[in-house]
Every structure is written in structure tokens, then in C-alpha cells.
Amino acid sequence: MLSTDLFTQIGLGHYLVLSALLFCCGMAGVLLRRNAIVLLMSIELMLNAVNVSFVAFSRYLGQQEGQIMVFFVMTIAAAEAAVGLALAVSIFKRFREVNIRYFEHLKG
Amino acid sequence: MGRDSFEIIVNGVKMIVIFLMMVQVVPILVWLERRGSAFIQNRFGPNRVGPLGLLQLLADAVKFLTKEEFFPEKGIKFLYYAAPVSALIPATLAFLAIPLGAPIKLDTFEMFGQTWGPYTFLIQGYEIGVGIVFILAVSSLAAYTILMAGWGSGNKYALLGALRASSQTISYELAMGLSIVGVILLYGTFNLTDMVTSQQGPLSFLFQGHTVTLGWLPNWGIFYQPLAALIFYAAAFAESNRLPFDLAEGEAELVAGFHVEYGGFKFNLFFIGEYGHCLVASALMVTFFFGGYQIPLITPDEMLVHVQGLMGAGNAAAIVNGLLHHVVFLIKMAVFVWIFIQVRWTLPRFRYDQLMDLGWKTMLPWALANTILTAALIYVAHT
Amino acid sequence: MTPDVFLFWFLALTTVLAALGVIISANPIYSVLSLVMTMVGVAAIFVTLGAYFLAGVQLIVYAGAVLVLFVMVLMLFDLKHEIHAFTRGPVTGAIKIAAVGLLGGMIVGAIALSANSLMKTENNGIQTVIEGDSTKALGKLLFSQYLFGFEALGVLLLVVAVGAVALARAKGGTHAQH
Missing domain, CATH: 1.20.120.1200 (NADH-ubiquinone/plastoquinone oxidoreductase chain 6, subunit NuoJ)
Structure with a gap:
């Protein structure tokens, strides 16, 4: 199974694995980090991973729709970042801290 | 030698040459700025070293290189040293994508005992289909060098200057991008070479099926998009942090902004980066609105015929033609660089709220209006 | 290579x-x-x-x-x-890393298993790998078939811009005490 073709023939699978790796990095960030802003960044990372697989599919299936979806994802990611950062700023104003450990008051 | 590796070598050499050109122009600009400011302020300026003070540049370089190397106590080593190095990158990358002269079409010729095929040599680092998007993209990375410098210095003034500079850069990027949309609509392409090509010859355009021609005006973008040109040029001043928008280094408030802690050659690199932005902005201005490398009213092909009339047909004529257009481009660019310098020494600095008001409440709506108006006019003209 | x-x-x-x-x-x-x-x-x-x-x-x-x-x-x-x-505590951290690793392994495994069928689509299917500059086609598609999504995103951006400004300007943040 593991032949040199794996390294010299770049195909759709390679891009998908790359995208999966990036996605897992982002997910690990969301689970492991406690700084609210780093959490937002990890979410951006996951969205980007999805973008990579969209573009790869668009390229290898010869369809433009994938690239359109990337546009939409980018716009929504930018919107999400804007609101998230505004929230982070107001949280920082209140608690002087953006570590999620310090605002667990909502925990039941 | 294969075709591919030949192309790679040619492009690599071109990149190095264009980069060196850009860096070498900066000392001349510094001299021009100092002499020019002296002229404007009725002083002499540097006139001791060499004829007209031209060797002052060399003296400056020696001074920069022999300065003491120091590192601020509370700085962050990696960011502090990475910032000046990366300051050169955005301007250089952007400059490489701009067509600097008419393409030289070479016929088959003999050299080194070999026949070399017909080859079109572009006076341009690399031709990109989405040239404008590329230039906007790489120049938007300039904000990071400033932020890295500000944070890495571990100095409050530096950080404040960096924050000011980067927020100013991203605010004005909007107005700049929107003003370019009108240009893109006008030419219907992202490709800079195509843009230059569609500005050749005398002014003529299609209006509702009739061709309107004005023989005494060149077919330049400025006549179609005057408002976009104004907004673009003003936003370019803000992008390159030059007066009247140099809030980032307001001496009275922030000492010197993000490069307080930098001295000697590291400061010089920031300096070169700033002038690089001026050069890129001027070159883009020429490319978008003033016909690029074209001689007014004459297309490069017609000019080639004239040159061939003088020199006889052949590769020499083609090369001379290409270089001629390159010189024309440089002259046009020099005019805009001079305006950069002159504005710096004539206008006072804005206040920070005035700066933001100008960007968000004046230039952005006007650029939007320009976009809509252009789209409507193009729709009317093509029906 | x-x-x-x-x-x-x-x-x-x-x-x-x-x-x-x-x-x-x-x-x-x-x-x-x-x-x-x-x-x-x-x-x-x-x-x-x-x-x-x-x-x-x-x-x-x-x-x-x-x-x-x-x-x-x-x-x-x-x-x-x-x-x-x-995150707090080595045990929860280890569990979370394990979960991420499991997910990653599953995704990569799924891709590896379906690699054959993916390659097949590439070889016989709808085909034509897009070559060269596709920007114009992209624009046409965006402004015809996906126009509604485009407009909806425009509205979303407007709402978000207003919301972000309102959030960031609120004096006491989200927890204003009157």
C-alpha cells in the first residue's frame, strides 16, 4: 500500500488529509486552551481547514460551487470574528481578564 | 536547458534586479527629499559632500552601518529583529507584479553558437492574472511588521504608534480597495498588463453604440475615473504613513512611533520599506490612471515602427523600444513620487479623529458612490 | 520530484x-x-x-x-x-487530546478508505479540472445563481457591524450595572 506514489502523486486525498489535520489542530485548540481570544482563533483555524477541502473538491471535481462556498465561509468567519472580539473586549472591560476560567458564573 | 528552467532563471534574475532597483532608488529619494525640503523651506540642505551633496548618501550609509547595535531591555528578541527584515517584503512583492515597460518581443537570434527561439521578455517581475488582488493582499501584510516592531520594542510609545499605524492602514485599505473597484469595472480585468493595454492611443470609448473619439487626449484612466484617482492617491498617502497622515510617528506625541527603539541599519530598513510603499503607490497610480508605460497618444507598436525606422528592423530596435517605454514609466512615476515629497513638506499633520473621520465618513462614502456611478454609466454606455 | x-x-x-x-x-x-x-x-x-x-x-x-x-x-x-x-488537570487534558486524536484518526481513515472511490470520480466523472484563470466564471456564478446568498451575507455583515460597535461601545460591557 505504502508506495512512493503516495509522495509523488498529489491528489485529492492529500489535500483532504491536510484539511483534516488542520481541523484537528483547531479542535484541539478549542478544547485545550482557556484564553477566549485563542478559542476564537482556533475556530478560525477550523473554518480555514474546511475552506481547503472545499477548494480541493472544487478543483478535482471541476465545479466552481466549492469556491463560492469558500466566499460564504470567509464572510461568516469575518463576521464571527468581529462579534467575538467585541464580546471579548466587553468581557475584558468587566473582568480585566479574558481567560474563560474567570467568568464561569453562568455555570449552573 | 529546458523551457521551464530557463523561465525560472529569467524570472529569478528579474526579481533580484527589480528588488535591487527599488532599494537603490531609496538613497536618491532621500537626497531628493532633503534637497527638495530645503528648497521648499528656503534653505540649502545637504550640499557639502560631493557635487550637489550627492555623496551625502554614501556618508549616511557609512553612518548607518557603523552605529552601535543595541537591544531594548524589555524588548522581545525575535519580534524585535524580525520586524525590520520583514518590513521590506510587502513593498518588494507588490512592486514585482507591476508592469514596468512594454514587453520586448525578440525574434530568433544567434548567441553562444546556439539559436535562441523567439521570446517575449516582460519588463515585470511576474505576470499574474489577478494582479490587483495580489498587490492589495501583499501590501495588507505590512501592518504586521509595524505591529511586531511596536510590540517587540517593549516600549509604550512604540506600541501606541504601532496600533495607530495599523488601524490607520486597515481603515484606509477599505477606501483604497473601493476606489479600485471603479477601475476594475472600467477595464473589466484584474490584470495590470491588460489595464495598461486598454489605455493606449487617443481617448475613445463606446457610448450606446457610437464611438466617441477625442484625438488630442490620451486614453488614460484619469479621464474616466477622476474621483477614484483622487481617493486612491490620498489613501496611498495614509497607507504608507506619510505626512499629512503620519500620525504613527507624531514626534510631539509619540517621540517617533513604532521605530523609537530602532537605530542604525534596522531603522534604515524601515525607512526603505516606507519609501518602497511610496514607490509602489506611485507606480500603481501611473498604471491605473496614467497609461502605465505608454507614451501619450502613441501605442507601443506604433512606437516600435518609428524606432525601426531609425535603427532598422531587428532585435536591437525591439530592445530600445522596451527600454524607452521603461524610461517613460520611470518619468511618470517620478512625478508622483515628487508630489509625495512636496505634500510632505507643505501640509500640516491631521489630528487622529480628523484622520478617522476623513477615512470612514468622507472617503468611504465617496468611493462607494463612485463605484455605483461607474457601474451605472457602464451599463448605460453598453446598451 | x-x-x-x-x-x-x-x-x-x-x-x-x-x-x-x-x-x-x-x-x-x-x-x-x-x-x-x-x-x-x-x-x-x-x-x-x-x-x-x-x-x-x-x-x-x-x-x-x-x-x-x-x-x-x-x-x-x-x-x-x-x-x-x-485546560485544567492532566487527566481532562489527556482525554481531550485523545478525543481529538480519535477524530483525526477517523477522518484520515475515512479518507484513506474512500481514496479509491474519490480517485475514480476524478478519473471518469464530471471531470475537467479547472485550469487557468477562473475568476470571471466565479463572478458570473456568484452574481447569478448564488445572488440570494450573496445579498443575505451583505445584510448579515451590516447587522454584525452595527452589533459589534454597539457591544464594544456599551459602557459596562455585557454586564452593565445601572
Whole structure:
């Protein structure tokens, strides 16, 4: 199974694995980090991973729709970042801290 | 030698040459700025070293290189040293994508005992289909060098200057991008070479099926998009942090902004980066609105015929033609660089709220209006 | 090894390493700079996939605007000491890493298993790998078939802009005490 073709023939699978790796990095960030802003960044990372697989599919299936979806994802990611950062700023104003450990008051 | 590796070598050499050109122009600009400011302020300026003070540049370089190397106590080593190095990158990358002269079409010729095929040599680092998007993209990375410098210095003034500079850069990027949309609509392409090509010859355009021609005006973008040109040029001043928008280094408030802690050659690199932005902005201005490398009213092909009339047909004529257009481009660019310098020494600095008001409440709506108006006019003209 | 293959491995390696840097570095400033690196890498990967316009937009939107905001916010907060950068307790952390590893393994395994069918679609299917500059076709598609989505996103952006300004300007943050 593991032949040199794996390294010299770049195909759709390679891009998908790359995208999966990036996605897992982002997910690990969301689970492991406690700084609210780093959490937002990890979410951006996951969205980007999805973008990579969209573009790869668009390229290898010869369809433009994938690239359109990337546009939409980018716009929504930018919107999400804007609101998230505004929230982070107001949280920082209140608690002087953006570590999620310090605002667990909502925990039941 | 294969075709591919030949192309790679040619492009690599071109990149190095264009980069060196850009860096070498900066000392001349510094001299021009100092002499020019002296002229404007009725002083002499540097006139001791060499004829007209031209060797002052060399003296400056020696001074920069022999300065003491120091590192601020509370700085962050990696960011502090990475910032000046990366300051050169955005301007250089952007400059490489701009067509600097008419393409030289070479016929088959003999050299080194070999026949070399017909080859079109572009006076341009690399031709990109989405040239404008590329230039906007790489120049938007300039904000990071400033932020890295500000944070890495571990100095409050530096950080404040960096924050000011980067927020100013991203605010004005909007107005700049929107003003370019009108240009893109006008030419219907992202490709800079195509843009230059569609500005050749005398002014003529299609209006509702009739061709309107004005023989005494060149077919330049400025006549179609005057408002976009104004907004673009003003936003370019803000992008390159030059007066009247140099809030980032307001001496009275922030000492010197993000490069307080930098001295000697590291400061010089920031300096070169700033002038690089001026050069890129001027070159883009020429490319978008003033016909690029074209001689007014004459297309490069017609000019080639004239040159061939003088020199006889052949590769020499083609090369001379290409270089001629390159010189024309440089002259046009020099005019805009001079305006950069002159504005710096004539206008006072804005206040920070005035700066933001100008960007968000004046230039952005006007650029939007320009976009809509252009789209409507193009729709009317093509029906 | 052709240049394309070299480019892919180089970019893939850089991007994944930078992505790891985002979650590993304890200082959020370095996290965000690694994220910039990741974004630039992703843009370069878009170029290798022939999506030139998207690569430019990726740089302008993410690297040029969104992440600059992140950097500025982090620098303004000036978090001197990042205590508890990572999740509490080694056991929960290990469980979470294991969960991520499991998910990653499952995705990669699924791709490996379906690699044959994916390759088949590529070889016989709808075909025509998009070559050259596809920007014009992209624009036509965006402004005809997907016009509604485009307009809806415009409205979303407006709402978000107003909302973000309102949130950030509110005097007491989200927890105003009157």
C-alpha cells in the first residue's frame, strides 16, 4: 500500500488529509486552551481547514460551487470574528481578564 | 536547458534586479527629499559632500552601518529583529507584479553558437492574472511588521504608534480597495498588463453604440475615473504613513512611533520599506490612471515602427523600444513620487479623529458612490 | 520530484506546523502570529489548487483584516502573565487530546478508505479540472445563481457591524450595572 506514489502523486486525498489535520489542530485548540481570544482563533483555524477541502473538491471535481462556498465561509468567519472580539473586549472591560476560567458564573 | 528552467532563471534574475532597483532608488529619494525640503523651506540642505551633496548618501550609509547595535531591555528578541527584515517584503512583492515597460518581443537570434527561439521578455517581475488582488493582499501584510516592531520594542510609545499605524492602514485599505473597484469595472480585468493595454492611443470609448473619439487626449484612466484617482492617491498617502497622515510617528506625541527603539541599519530598513510603499503607490497610480508605460497618444507598436525606422528592423530596435517605454514609466512615476515629497513638506499633520473621520465618513462614502456611478454609466454606455 | 509535488509538501508542512504553533504557544501573541503564518500557507495552497482570486481574498480578509484585529486586541489587553493557558488537570487534558486524536484518526481513515472511490470520480466523472484563470466564471456564478446568498451575507455583515460597535461601545460591557 505504502508506495512512493503516495509522495509523488498529489491528489485529492492529500489535500483532504491536510484539511483534516488542520481541523484537528483547531479542535484541539478549542478544547485545550482557556484564553477566549485563542478559542476564537482556533475556530478560525477550523473554518480555514474546511475552506481547503472545499477548494480541493472544487478543483478535482471541476465545479466552481466549492469556491463560492469558500466566499460564504470567509464572510461568516469575518463576521464571527468581529462579534467575538467585541464580546471579548466587553468581557475584558468587566473582568480585566479574558481567560474563560474567570467568568464561569453562568455555570449552573 | 529546458523551457521551464530557463523561465525560472529569467524570472529569478528579474526579481533580484527589480528588488535591487527599488532599494537603490531609496538613497536618491532621500537626497531628493532633503534637497527638495530645503528648497521648499528656503534653505540649502545637504550640499557639502560631493557635487550637489550627492555623496551625502554614501556618508549616511557609512553612518548607518557603523552605529552601535543595541537591544531594548524589555524588548522581545525575535519580534524585535524580525520586524525590520520583514518590513521590506510587502513593498518588494507588490512592486514585482507591476508592469514596468512594454514587453520586448525578440525574434530568433544567434548567441553562444546556439539559436535562441523567439521570446517575449516582460519588463515585470511576474505576470499574474489577478494582479490587483495580489498587490492589495501583499501590501495588507505590512501592518504586521509595524505591529511586531511596536510590540517587540517593549516600549509604550512604540506600541501606541504601532496600533495607530495599523488601524490607520486597515481603515484606509477599505477606501483604497473601493476606489479600485471603479477601475476594475472600467477595464473589466484584474490584470495590470491588460489595464495598461486598454489605455493606449487617443481617448475613445463606446457610448450606446457610437464611438466617441477625442484625438488630442490620451486614453488614460484619469479621464474616466477622476474621483477614484483622487481617493486612491490620498489613501496611498495614509497607507504608507506619510505626512499629512503620519500620525504613527507624531514626534510631539509619540517621540517617533513604532521605530523609537530602532537605530542604525534596522531603522534604515524601515525607512526603505516606507519609501518602497511610496514607490509602489506611485507606480500603481501611473498604471491605473496614467497609461502605465505608454507614451501619450502613441501605442507601443506604433512606437516600435518609428524606432525601426531609425535603427532598422531587428532585435536591437525591439530592445530600445522596451527600454524607452521603461524610461517613460520611470518619468511618470517620478512625478508622483515628487508630489509625495512636496505634500510632505507643505501640509500640516491631521489630528487622529480628523484622520478617522476623513477615512470612514468622507472617503468611504465617496468611493462607494463612485463605484455605483461607474457601474451605472457602464451599463448605460453598453446598451 | 516535480516542482508541484515539492511545493505541496513544503506548504503542507509549513501550514500544519504553524497550526500546531497556534495551539501550543502559551503566549497569545505568538499564537496569533502563527495563525497569520497558517493563513498565508492556506492562501498558497489555494494558489497550488488554481484558485488565485480566492488566495488573494484569503490574504486580504484573513491576514489583512481579521487577524490584525486579533493582534491589536491582544496588544491592547497586554496580558502580562498568561496563567492557566491550557485546560485544567492532566487527566481532562489527556482525554481531550485523545478525543481529538480519535477524530483525526477517523477522518484520515475515512479518507484513506474512500481514496479509491474519490480517485475514480476524478478519473471518469464530471471531470475537467479547472485550469487557468477562473475568476470571471466565479463572478458570473456568484452574481447569478448564488445572488440570494450573496445579498443575505451583505445584510448579515451590516447587522454584525452595527452589533459589534454597539457591544464594544456599551459602557459596562455585557454586564452593565445601572
